[in-house]
Amino acid sequence: MSCDDIAIRVHQLGKRYQIYETPRDRLKQFVLPRLYKLAGAKPKHYCSDFWALDDVSFEVKKGETVGIIGRNGSGKSTLLQMICGTLSPTHGHVEVNGRVAALLELGAGFNPEFTGRENIFMNGTLLGLSKQEIEARYDDIVAFADVGMFIDQPVKMYSSGMFVRVAFAIAASMDPSILIVDEALAVGDLAFQAKCMVRLRELMDGGTTVLFVSHDMSSVRNICSKVLWLKQGRAVACGDPREVVGAYVSEMNLDINRITAGHSAEDASNHATPEVPEAVPHEAVSFLDGHTRYGDGRATIVDVIVMNAHGEATELLELHDPYTVRVIVRANADIERPAVGYSLRDFKGNQVVGAINSNFPHVDMPSFEAGKTYCIDISGVNTLTQGGYTVSVGVESIVQQNKVHQFIDVLENARVFQSTFGSRAENIFPAMVWQDVAFDIREIGASVAV
Numbered sequence: 001m002s003c004d005d006i007a008i009r010v011h012q013l014g015k016r017y018q019i020y021e022t023p024r025d026r027l028k029q030f031v032l033p034r035l036y037k038l039a040g041a042k043p044k045h046y047c048s049d050f051w052a053l054d055d056v057s058f059e060v061k062k063g064e065t066v067g068i069i070g071r072n073g074s075g076k077s078t079l080l081q082m083i084c085g086t087l088s089p090t091h092g093h094v095e096v097n098g099r100v101a102a103l104l105e106l107g108a109g110f111n112p113e114f115t116g117r118e119n120i121f122m123n124g125t126l127l128g129l130s131k132q133e134i135e136a137r138y139d140d141i142v143a144f145a146d147v148g149m150f151i152d153q154p155v156k157m158y159s160s161g162m163f164v165r166v167a168f169a170i171a172a173s174m175d176p177s178i179l180i181v182d183e184a185l186a187v188g189d190l191a192f193q194a195k196c197m198v199r200l201r202e203l204m205d206g207g208t209t210v211l212f213v214s215h216d217m218s219s220v221r222n223i224c225s226k227v228l229w230l231k232q233g234r235a236v237a238c239g240d241p242r243e244v245v246g247a248y249v250s251e252m253n254l255d256i257n258r259i260t261a262g263h264s265a266e267d268a269s270n271h272a273t274p275e276v277p278e279a280v281p282h283e284a285v286s287f288l289d290g291h292t293r294y295g296d297g298r299a300t301i302v303d304v305i306v307m308n309a310h311g312e313a314t315e316l317l318e319l320h321d322p323y324t325v326r327v328i329v330r331a332n333a334d335i336e337r338p339a340v341g342y343s344l345r346d347f348k349g350n351q352v353v354g355a356i357n358s359n360f361p362h363v364d365m366p367s368f369e370a371g372k373t374y375c376i377d378i379s380g381v382n383t384l385t386q387g388g389y390t391v392s393v394g395v396e397s398i399v400q401q402n403k404v405h406q407f408i409d410v411l412e413n414a415r416v417f418q419s420t421f422g423s424r425a426e427n428i429f430p431a432m433v434w435q436d437v438a439f440d441i442r443e444i445g446a447s448v449a450v
Helices: 023-038 076-084 116-126 131-145 148-152 160-173 190-205 217-223 241-260 265-270
Strands: 006-019 048-061 065-069 091-096 100-103 178-182 209-213 226-231 234-239 292-294 299-307 316-318 322-331 339-346 351-356 373-381 387-399 404-420
Touching: 006 076, 006 209, 048 076, 048 091, 048 209, 048 226, 065 076, 065 217, 065 241, 076 091, 076 100, 076 178, 076 209, 100 160, 116 131, 116 148, 116 160, 131 160, 160 190, 178 190, 190 209, 190 217, 209 217, 217 241, 226 241, 234 241, 241 292, 241 404, 299 387, 299 404, 322 339, 322 387, 339 373, 351 373, 351 387
Parallel strands: 048 234, 065 209, 065 226, 100 178, 178 209, 316 404
Antiparallel strands: 006 048, 006 091, 226 234, 292 404, 299 322, 322 373, 339 351, 339 387, 387 404
8 A cells, every 4th residue: 555545654652651659759760760870770660651552553544534442541532642743652653644633622722711713713823724724714613613702702711512613613624634533522512413423524525534533333333434442552453343343332231241230239139140151152053244242141142033924034124014033042041031122223333223022011021041942023014214224132131120231142233134115116205214194284274363
């Protein structure tokens, strides 16, 4: 790959911080090791090393949108700061080709005593724009930020949402070749988030390279062409969004299991969590390539079958056709009244429809006995618009009066099928899901009393 194709190249990047137990140790570390060296003795260290980022390497091609995911403290913001040049690495190097606009922290580079107008000119200058360029963009920036009369008020009066409105408006107006967004959009209201997403799409369609940090996995899956997963300062995976996000979500859900294992003593007496059994090999059933699986192993989903109204396995359903998702589950341990459900997702990963028996009080789910196999049929009518969909299924354990579930075995993207309108043209509709509605049409007079 030629250098002309690369927007960002990160090679063996690392950032180390020294951690001191007391302020006195900081002073000792500054003075005493030098005295030890002068005396010819081995110096003693009074700090410990913390690697916020360690040996991270990846490349971003021009025009790519790359998501960066990971838990808080995994090194995401540290990485972005070094790419922007506001933080120096301990080792490794970063190569950036193009003008960078970054939203790293709310109000970064803003003077709280200056007005919004003054900060637009100051921040735009810091981002590399001339006064003439800022003046040419000023009206568009103010219109996008939409903070009204507050544009001429000191920004110390701004809410966090107003801060990010102005900051994003400046960054987006630059027409940058590289845009870096670090969770800044999470504080905006829904209307502003929608406006930002539209602007992001425009920049992406125009060839802008985007680094996008978010905890919203749906957004990451939908807009990113590649995803980097950081964990404790190291790169765990970098590649296809579906695979990387799936693995990340699996790990997070297992962490949820560990957290919910410590539920209240009263609830624990009713829903005690047994020892996790050894993994039981399941039958050689082939699931969809790229599927992900997670859970504590107390049960195993052996098979998933999508069936039509005749009880036949199918990969094609017409609108309004009855269907059944059959889930075959083998219990590896005794499970008290588990919850079994499914969801249908489009190819962007959006969950469109789904159901779980715990949402239906009339469904009498028996307790599972270790060593036995159960067949759960979930039936419905296809309401999906034409397109491809994947089937995910899960077996969960109910805790805290159905407020929290533990994941026993979850199989994401196990099967795939197509929904079609069939030969009936009247089935075409401009939405994702069909809904029966009532139309009331009547003629009214030319003049209507108010």
